[in-house]
Amino acid sequence: MKSWALVLNNINAIYNGKVIQNIPEDLFIPPEHLRVILEQFEGPLDLLLYLIKKQNIDITDLPILPITEQYMAYISLMEEMHFELAADYLVMASTLTEIKSKLLLPIENEDEEEDDPRANLIKRLLEYQKYKNASEQLDTIPRNFRDFYVVSNAVDTKKNNLVEIPDIQLNQLKHAFLDVLRRAEISSTHNIKSETLSVRERMTSIISLLNKHENIEFSKLFNISEGRLGVVVTFLALLELVKESLVDVIQNQPMSKLYIGKKI
């Protein structure tokens, strides 16, 4: 619980417009609210900078011990809150501990001027502060749709919202339409009419044709104008004739034309 106290001392709570420096001990702060405060840090360097500024510490003479203690307090608080602790925070914790331990070790060789172990951390902190300032400045630069407004629809047009208009030829459209018509025809309901063409009748007409010509090319038997039904009837008639051994189907070689001949 010690960690809590440390942390709370560093937070300026504002309640009804008044800054509350000393938080009453019995004050219950819902965990979600503290989480909001903790989430405001943009990483370990940001947290460190916050701690340093809070303490009015001269960064060039960074007192590692108090800073490390406070840093650890925050981290343990974050853990207590089941805050998903980024590994970067732990790396910083170990860096701080390492610096502290180096500071404690006696310098063996006085001549060998060793760098201040804090130097690198201070450099990083200052570098981060530089870009933090830059980002704050960036935020104040006039920007589109906050401080000025571009005339034209450019602002709203996102590339991926643009629908590419496909290039269609007029006859492609025609084909598509015919295709739809054909499908509509297939799915349309059929009125059953009495059979206008009978297979038997067609068988007879084929035989009579064959009486006139010795043989007839297969395709010539079909009369396209009779439509699909007529074609089917003719085909069935042919099959029937073949089955009854009344006609011969002749083909000279594979894939060549079929001829229908009269059975001799």
Add this chain to the structure above:
Amino acid sequence: MKYSLKNIIECILLVSDEPLSSSQIIKIISDKKHTKKDIANAINELNNDYQNKAIHICEVASGYRFQAKGGLENYIHKLKDKGSNKFSKAFLETTAIIAYKQPVTRGDIENIRGIAVSTNTIRTLIELEWIKVVGHKDSPGKPELFATTSKFLDYFNKNKLSELPEISDVDSL
């Protein structure tokens, strides 16, 4: 009817979705006679004509575009609700590092910020076309090098990177 250079420029700037540079304008007009200076003069004349109007032509990194003059915010915001125009700190810091330290790798950004850069931030920046990959660093993993684009400058109404506010080294806090 024959239109003057001024009229043509006015029209194409209004119709265009993006800012147009003077060389783009010359290309569109496809008349070699006109120089960049002619274009600049025509735009000056146009802005004179627009003196008493609510819009005018501004020059940004990608070229010229029409912008609303100040004082119309209330009306425009009622027209288009663009939601919040706030950027997160993470987003701003990442953008600032890329803008001021470009070309940078993701690792460089992480070193400065001391925390992992979220993939989302980079993705958003690339989708906004504010940054682009300009190459790969010759170090292990060949990381991508990011730099800002002219769209980024357009957004902030700037012509050049050097027009961004200067930043100085920080010596103390």
